[in-house]
Structure formats: structure tokens, C-alpha cells
Amino acid sequence: MKLYDWTPAPNPRRVRIFLAEKEMEVELVQVDVLGGEHKSEAFLAKNPSGKVPVLELDDGTHVAESVAICRTLEAMRPEPSLFGTTxxxxxxxxxxxxxxxxxxxxxxxxxxxxxxxxxxxxxxxxxxxxxxxxxxxxxxxxxxxxxxxxxxxxxxxxxxxxxxxxxxxxxxxxxxxxxxxxxxxxxxxxxxxxxxxxxxxxxx
Ligand SMILES: N[C@@H](CCC(=O)N[C@@H](CS)C(=O)NCC(=O)O)C(=O)O
CATH class of the missing domain: 1.20.1050.10 (Glutathione S-transferase Yfyf (Class Pi); Chain A, domain 2)
Known part of the structure; x- marks a missing residue:
């Protein structure tokens, strides 16, 4: 899996912390947000909102939105639970x-x-x-x-x-x-x- 990331931004950091809590490793791909790469046709095909973070699964499909990405990761690795169990x-x-x-x-x-x-x-x-x-x-x-x-x-x-x-x-x-x-x-x-x-x- 890959995470389209931009280190200085708060939303990608949420997902990086979540991954670290789960002890999951993914490839981090830096998006040139200052250069407008997130508004390019290629990036909009991954996330039509033109924002980071975006998770790319091994089959090439994408999930955007920090919470949606974290929910995907929680479903892949339920422990330790970060969304609760009861x-x-x-x-x-x-x-x-x-x-x-x-x-x-x-x-x-x-x-x-x-x-x-x-x-x-x-x-x-x-x-x-x-x-x-x-x-x-x-x-x-x-x-x-x-x-x-x-x-x-x-x-x-x-x-x-x-x-x-x-x-x-x-x-x-x-x-x-x-x-x-x-x-x-x-x-x-x-x-x-x-x-x-x-x-x-x-x-x-
Ligand atoms: N609701 C989205 C917000 C994503 C978002 O606003 N990302 C910012 C970086 S923290 C971004 O890509 N900003 C560039 C832009 O909007 O042009 C999420 O939770 O992931």
C-alpha cells in the first residue's frame, strides 16, 4: 500500500500516527502540494477532491479522507482498536x-x-x-x-x-x-x- 502524503500538513499526519499506532508500514509518497500536483488530472483520478492524504491499496484502488482511511486500516488490523469496540x-x-x-x-x-x-x-x-x-x-x-x-x-x-x-x-x-x-x-x-x-x- 501507498500513502500519498505531504509531511507539513495536519491531515496526512493523522494517518501517519494511526499507522504507527497499528505498527503498519506503507510506502509514503510525497505530493508536491506547493507545486499544485494535488490538482493535476493524475491526482484527481485518485481523489476528486484534490487533497491529501490518499491511501492506495495494493490493487490500485484509492480511499481518501483521513477518517475513511483510518477506518480502512482499522478493518485491516483491528488491534489495538482506535475506534472502540463496545x-x-x-x-x-x-x-x-x-x-x-x-x-x-x-x-x-x-x-x-x-x-x-x-x-x-x-x-x-x-x-x-x-x-x-x-x-x-x-x-x-x-x-x-x-x-x-x-x-x-x-x-x-x-x-x-x-x-x-x-x-x-x-x-x-x-x-x-x-x-x-x-x-x-x-x-x-x-x-x-x-x-x-x-x-x-x-x-x-
Ligand atoms: N477532510 C479531508 C481534508 C484533507 C485536507 O484538507 N488536506 C489538506 C492538507 S492538510 C490539503 O490537501 N490541502 C491542499 C488543498 O486543499 O489545496 C481529510 O480529513 O483528509
């Missing part, structure tokens, strides 16, 4: 992961496309009000996470899951490239960040 775990992990994607990663993405790095490329019309609103929504979500992580060690409960991978990759991206590092006083969120970052998989 009905309750499955539901809670899905809930945590979806809320992180929709309510945290989405505003981080809006702040990113309306921020200075993307602005310099001239590819998107900048909307300062959208950036300010998205920053506020992200910071509000960080405060919510801080409260919840005072009551449980991981995003979805007692066990490390795909939701922690989503949370870590998005918060690191927001901190490093979107000027949206969580405030230092959010001590439960930072304790979780330290706990999760200590896993060897997160270096993938």
Missing part, C-alpha cells in the same frame, strides 16, 4: 472525533485560509471578520476541552483513540502555523497534550 465506545469516539473536526478543525481551517501565510499566496480572498470569528470559536472550543479533560484522560474517555490523534494534529497545526496556540492556563488541555505527545507514534 457500542458505547464506538459512539463516544465517533462523537468526540466529529465534534473535534466540525467544531475545532473547521474554524482553525477558516483562520488558516484567512491568515497571513495563505494570504501571501494570493489564492484566497481574505476576510478579516471570518478570521476573527473563527479564532474566537477555536478558543472557545479549547476552553471546553480543558474542562472536559479535567474529568477524563483522553478525548473520548479512558482510552486513547482516533479522536486524540485528530485533536493533537489540529492543535499542533493551529499552534505552529495559525497563531492559535491554546492559552497556557488551560492546564488540563496541556496535560493531555503532553500525555499524548509522549507516545512514540506522534513523531511519525
Amino acid at each position: 457500542p458505547f465506545e464506538l459512539g463516544r469516539i465517533e462523537m468526540a472525533n466529529r465534534q473535534l473536526e466540525l467544531e475545532m478543525a473547521t474554524p482553525i481551517g477558516i483562520a488558516w485560509v484567512n491568515g497571513p501565510i495563505v494570504g501571501r499566496t494570493g489564492r484566497f480572498q481574505q476576510i478579516p471578520e471570518a478570521k476573527a470569528q473563527a479564532e474566537g470559536a477555536t478558543r472557545k472550543f479549547y476552553r471546553r476541552l480543558d474542562r472536559e479533560l479535567g474529568e477524563r484522560p483522553y478525548m473520548a474517555g479512558e482510552q486513547f483513540s482516533v479522536a486524540d490523534i485528530t485533536g493533537l494534529c489540529m492543535i499542533d497545526f493551529a499552534s505552529e502555523l495559525v497563531a492559535l496556540e491554546p492559552d497556557r492556563e488551560l492546564s488540563n488541555l496541556w496535560a493531555w497534550h503532553e500525555r499524548v505527545s509522549a507516545r512514540p507514534s506522534t513523531k511519525a
Whole structure:
């Protein structure tokens, strides 16, 4: 199998961490995103959305979308489970992961496309009000996470899951490239960040 990857980006990192947790090895193929390779006809044939990551199976078929790729990998190698096994775990992990994607990663993405790095490329019309609103929504979500992580060690409960991978990759991206590092006083969120970052998989 191959993973079409772009090392600096948060979504491919989610899949690399997932693979490392599963102790699965695939060939990593770097896509020249800055050069627009992901919008080429050849790449759109793999993922019509023109985004990384994309998993290529040994028969040449493709699966895009980080969570869809992770679900494919979980089905191939169920242990250790990162999507849960009991009905309750499955539901809670899905809930945590979806809320992180929709309510945290989405505003981080809006702040990113309306921020200075993307602005310099001239590819998107900048909307300062959208950036300010998205920053506020992200910071509000960080405060919510801080409260919840005072009551449980991981995003979805007692066990490390795909939701922690989503949370870590998005918060690191927001901190490093979107000027949206969580405030230092959010001590439960930072304790979780330290706990999760200590896993060897997160270096993938
Ligand atoms: N929903 C997709 C998002 C994928 C995505 O936004 N990938 C980014 C890199 S993190 C990308 O390819 N950006 C290039 C572009 O959109 O032009 C997923 O979860 O995999």
C-alpha cells in the first residue's frame, strides 16, 4: 500500500500516527502540494477532491479522507482498536472525533485560509471578520476541552483513540502555523497534550 502524503500538513499526519499506532508500514509518497500536483488530472483520478492524504491499496484502488482511511486500516488490523469496540465506545469516539473536526478543525481551517501565510499566496480572498470569528470559536472550543479533560484522560474517555490523534494534529497545526496556540492556563488541555505527545507514534 501507498500513502500519498505531504509531511507539513495536519491531515496526512493523522494517518501517519494511526499507522504507527497499528505498527503498519506503507510506502509514503510525497505530493508536491506547493507545486499544485494535488490538482493535476493524475491526482484527481485518485481523489476528486484534490487533497491529501490518499491511501492506495495494493490493487490500485484509492480511499481518501483521513477518517475513511483510518477506518480502512482499522478493518485491516483491528488491534489495538482506535475506534472502540463496545457500542458505547464506538459512539463516544465517533462523537468526540466529529465534534473535534466540525467544531475545532473547521474554524482553525477558516483562520488558516484567512491568515497571513495563505494570504501571501494570493489564492484566497481574505476576510478579516471570518478570521476573527473563527479564532474566537477555536478558543472557545479549547476552553471546553480543558474542562472536559479535567474529568477524563483522553478525548473520548479512558482510552486513547482516533479522536486524540485528530485533536493533537489540529492543535499542533493551529499552534505552529495559525497563531492559535491554546492559552497556557488551560492546564488540563496541556496535560493531555503532553500525555499524548509522549507516545512514540506522534513523531511519525
Ligand atoms: N477532510 C479531508 C481534508 C484533507 C485536507 O484538507 N488536506 C489538506 C492538507 S492538510 C490539503 O490537501 N490541502 C491542499 C488543498 O486543499 O489545496 C481529510 O480529513 O483528509
